[in-house]
Each structure stands twice: as structure tokens, then as C-alpha cells.
Amino acid sequence: MNDNLRGSLFMMGSMATFTLNDATVKYLAQGMPTFQVVFLRGVAATVLIALLAYVTGALRRPIPRRDWPWVLGRSALEVISFLPFILALTHMPLANVTAILQALPLTITAAGALFLGERVGWRRWTAILVGLIGVLLIVRPGGEDFNLWSVSAVVAVFAVTARDLVTRKLSPEVPSLKVAVITAAGVTILGLALSVRTPWQPFEVGQGGLILLASAFVLGGYLFSIMAMRVGEIGVVTPFRYTALIWGILLGWAVFSEFPKPLTLIGAALVAGTGLYTLLREGRAPVPRPVGPR
Template sequence: MNDNIRGASFMVASMATFTLNDATIKYLAQGMPTFQVVFLRGVGATLLIVLLAHLTGALRKPIPRDDWKWVIGRSLAEVASFYPFILALTHMPLANVTAILQALPLMITAAGAIFMGERVGWRRWSAIAVGFVGVLMIVRPGGDDFDRWSLAALAAVLTITLRELITRRLSRDVPSLKVAIFTALGVMLLGLFMSLREPWGAVTPGQGGLLVVASMFILGGYLFSIMAMRVGEVAAVTPFRYTALIWGLMLGWLVFGDWPKPMTLAGAALVAATGLYTLWREGRRAPMPRPNAPR
């Protein structure tokens, strides 16, 4: 596999685990204070990541001095994106907030071309534009479903774009697990700070089990998303964010009973088609020699 196919595979895995985590958090937030859930999940996720980093030896590998600013900057961008995202997630149907986030491929591709000088061909632009039309069909700006929580989701889109561009600045000497540790710590501290403003509730054994499950899902989401943005080209990898929409639609129906409207399904079909087309295009490209892989 060339770098773009590897990056796309990581992105698909990231979107699956992130959306499964989102569904679990949304479900838990129906019976627990939202930021108590965020903090407790953050504790579990941080412990799991530190343990995995220890077992793989990544914990002993130093972060180069020049990379510290990018590691810290990425963690701050993660916190800045998570706050509006969790507000949107707990006030909107899962499929809707997931759909709005699918504006990310267009935003990240454009930012990569403008700020990082990455080459974006007309076929990629066309595929991403068609996918974005599909997103507009789902969101339908100006409709009844487009409110202040939709704006919060759009704010998350902007800050996630910044986060992903910062991730591209990390050198290959930075262990991905080390980056994931700082990411989990940042979100955990946000949850702790915000949870102090609301009364805590008792945690039942069932809720505790779901918190462990969410911690495992977010571990996969953090790790796969970091790895996805460190291999391949931004324009080739980011379209596979669209696969999160499929997960969002499916989980929204199965877990929360949110059956998508016909226009939403049509938009989802367009989104899926662009991802499959991009995968087909990348499969036709000759594999490129890859230097040291990120760890």
C-alpha cells in the first residue's frame, strides 16, 4: 500500500471509533451530567493510552524539542474543538451533527493547499465538492434543523481543521501515542473544569461499563486520527472522513431511533460515492516509496 492508502485506512478506522464513542457519550449524557461523563471517560482513556505507550515503549521515547510547540498546540486545538462539539452532540441528533462535521474534508483540503502548498488536482476537488453538496443536502441550511447548535458544530469544524494542520507539522520522530496522551489529558482537564460547575450524579455499574467502552473507542479514535494525518497527502486522506456519516446515520437509527429523511439518505449516498471514488483513484496510483513511518 502507498502512503495515501495507509492514511485512508487509518482515517476510516478513526471515524468508526470516534462515532462509536460519540454515540456512547450521547447515550450516557441522557442520564449523567455531560461533563462528568467527559471527565470520567478522559480518566479511563488517559490511563489506557499511558498503559499502551508503556507496553510498546513509546512512553520512553522523547519528544524532540522542536516538536513540543506542535504537540501542545495540537492539544489546545483539540480542547477548543471539543467544547463546541460536545454541546452540539448533546443537543442535536447524532446523524445531524456528524453530517455537519463532514464539511471537514473540504476545509482541510483547502487549508492544506493554501497553507502547506500541497497539490490538489481537479479530480480530487471535484470529488470533495460533490461530497460537500451531499452534506448540504443533509444539513439544509435555513431549514428547521439548522439552529445555534448547528453553528456550534460549524465552530468545531474550524478548530478541528486547525488541529489537523498542526498534526501535519509533527516530525516523524514524535511517537503518535505520546501525542494521544496529551490530547486525552487536555480533554480530561476540560471535563474536570466544566464538571465542577454542575452537580455530579452517582455512577451505576452499567454506566461505568459504558464509560470503559467509550474510553476504548476514544483511544482508537485519537490514535488512528493522528496516524491518518501523518501519512499520505491531506487531499487524499481527508475525504474518508465522510465514512463517519454512514456510522452516524446507522447508530442514530439503531441507538436513538432517529430515522433519516429521504433527502438525508440521498446526501449520504453522494458522500459515500465520493469516498469510494477517491479510494479507487488512489488504488490506481503506483505505490510510492515511504521513508520512516511515524511511530
């Protein structure tokens, strides 16, 4: 098994575990207050990531003083992006949310050109525009399925794009796992702050087990994503992020009896196809590594 194959398998594992986490949280939110679920999962995920950071020595490595504003800014943007994401996740079909999030490589490429001066040729600009048309087919403004939650998913995409632009400002000396601990703690605090608005309810053993399972999925997704970026060629490995679409459709159908409408599938195909084209055009060019757990 060569490095490219290993990296591709790790990326597919990352997309599978992240989507399984989303499905688990969505399922739990049907029987528990959403932000109670977010807080409890956040506590467990933060502990797991902190333990991993401690074992690997990342927790003891200092963050350079010049990087602290970027680290805190990135964590703040992660919290800001998580709120519209979790609202969309709990009110929209899983496949739709997953498909909209796959526009991220396109929006990050466009934002890099607009704000960081990165070179993007007319072919990639065309691909970005076609991909955004795909997003419009999924969201369908003015259609009967268009609502506030569709807008929330799009807002989450733009907030994550801003987060990843800030991520590019971090120096190589910043330990990724330590940033992940800070980010996970920030999302947990968000869950706690918003959970006090609704009465908490006791949860059963099975629900507690699912919360721990979701936390394990977050940790697994993060680990797989790191391993995927450390072996093989990025241009070969990164396109396998689109396997999340398959998981979103399968889990939406199997767990929630949801199946995307034809226009949604066409839009998802446009987003994935143009994203793959953009990644192939970038070739071996560096792409931002995921730093936060989600």
C-alpha cells in the same frame, strides 16, 4: 489476506469503535451532566492510552524541543474542536453529526492548498465545492432543523482541520502515542473545568460500565487507525473511513430512534462521494495520520 484488505478492515474497525464511543457518550449524557461524562471518560481513556504508550515505549521517547510548540498547539486545537463537537453530538441526531464530520478530507485538502501551498487541481476543487453543498443539505441554513448545534458541528470541522494542519508540522521523531496522552489529558481537563458549573450526580454501576466501555472504544479506535495507516496503500485504506456514516445511521436508529431525513441522506451521499473522489485523485499521496484519540 493481503495488506490492503487488512488495512481496510482496520479502518472499518476504527470508524466503528469511534462511532460506538460517540453513541455511548451521547446515551450517557441523557442521564448525567455532559461534562461529568466527558471528564470521567477522559480519565479512563488517558490512563488506558498512557499504559499503551508505556508498554510500547512511546512514553519514554522524548519529544524534540523544536516540536513542543506544535505538540501543544495541536493539543489546544483538539480541546477547542472537542467543545463544539460534544455540544453538537448531545443535541443533534448522531447520523447528522457523523455525516458533517465526513467533510474533513475535503476541508483538509482545501486548507492544504490554501495554507500549505499543496497542489489541488480544478477537479478536486469542484469535488470540494460539491461536498460542501452536501454539508449545507445536512445543516440546511434557514430550515426548521437549523440551530446553534448545527453551527457547532461545522465549527468542529474547521477546528479539526486546523488541528490536522498543525499535525503536519510534527517531525517523524515525535511519538504519536505520547501526543495522544497529552491530547487526552487536555480534553479531560476541559471536562473537569466545565463540569464544575453543574452539580455532579452519583452514577450507577451500569453507567460506570458504559464510561469504561466508551474509553475502551476510544482506545480501540485509535489503535485500529494506527494499524490501518501502517498496512496497505493509503489510497485504498482511507476511503473506508466513510463506513462511519453507516454506523451513525444504524446506531442513531437502534439506540435513539433517529432516522435521517431524505435531504440529510442526499447530503451525506454527496459528502461521501466527493470525499471518495478526492481520495482517489490523491492516489498514493501522503495524508496526515491521526495522532489524537478523536
